[in-house]
Amino acid sequence: AQSVTQLGSHVSVSEGALVLLRCNYSSSVPPYLFWYVQYPNQGLQLLLKYTTGATLVKGINGFEAEFKKSETSFHLTKPSAHMSDAAEYFCAVSESDSWGKLQFGAGTQVVVTP
Amino acid sequence: EAQVTQNPRYLITVTGKKLTVTCSQNMNHEYMSWYRQDPGLGLRQIYYSMNVEVTDKGDVPEGYKVSRKEKRNFPLILESPSPNQTSLYFCASSKPGGSVDTQYFGPGTRLTVL
Numbered sequence: 001a002q003s004v005t006q007l008g009s010h011v012s013v014s015e016g017a018l019v020l021l022r023c024n025y026s027s028s029v030p031p032y033l034f035w036y037v038q039y040p041n042q043g044l045q046l047l048l049k050y051t052t053g054a055t056l057v058k059g060i061n062g063f064e065a066e067f068k069k070s071e072t073s074f075h076l077t078k079p080s081a082h083m084s085d086a087a088e089y090f091c092a093v094s095e096s097d098s099w100g101k102l103q104f105g106a107g108t109q110v111v112v113t114p
Numbered sequence: 115e116a117q118v119t120q121n122p123r124y125l126i127t128v129t130g131k132k133l134t135v136t137c138s139q140n141m142n143h144e145y146m147s148w149y150r151q152d153p154g155l156g157l158r159q160i161y162y163s164m165n166v167e168v169t170d171k172g173d174v175p176e177g178y179k180v181s182r183k184e185k186r187n188f189p190l191i192l193e194s195p196s197p198n199q200t201s202l203y204f205c206a207s208s209k210p211g212g213s214v215d216t217q218y219f220g221p222g223t224r225l226t227v228l
Contacts, residue, residue, distance in 0.1 A: 043204055043219030090156055101172065102147070104156040
């Protein structure tokens, strides 16, 4: 069975500072990993995904994530936070490329301060 | 415009009164899914469908039904709603194996069961 743990339900970051959101997973087979963003009163938007190949994945809005199998992690980073990055972020894992059975983490709320 | 639509967006009902939340996508996606979002729990998958007439349970299917008679539609049915089904519901669709921009979420349906 797969599961996802996001460390920190709330993260506060200064504008221009590094954004680091932590995600650890467990999976009995090679996982497919995703990060989503949810802006207030909106649905989720896919930021990036890892399936196979290069372990450093680049997504939209300047975000990237690195798949580390030895650490069972898929942390999300952005070098310089912008006010528009304030949102809730979800890590998710699936055991199939068709995103059939998708397991989400509890989410991390990001606050960006001036 | 490519989109996933849900109706209604807001619904207040009473215990035991059957209701249906509709979901429709105009992208000819094979895969569709329903989630519920609750504070501190992230999104939990209710049901998903890999194609017409192919559905499977997610993590929290109890009290819900779905059907996939047409590729574009994936309604969520609550035969006898209860207060613990008060939640924010999202429908999603995707094309398996697609690029980062091929996962779409609907705008959400906020359901209150009294």
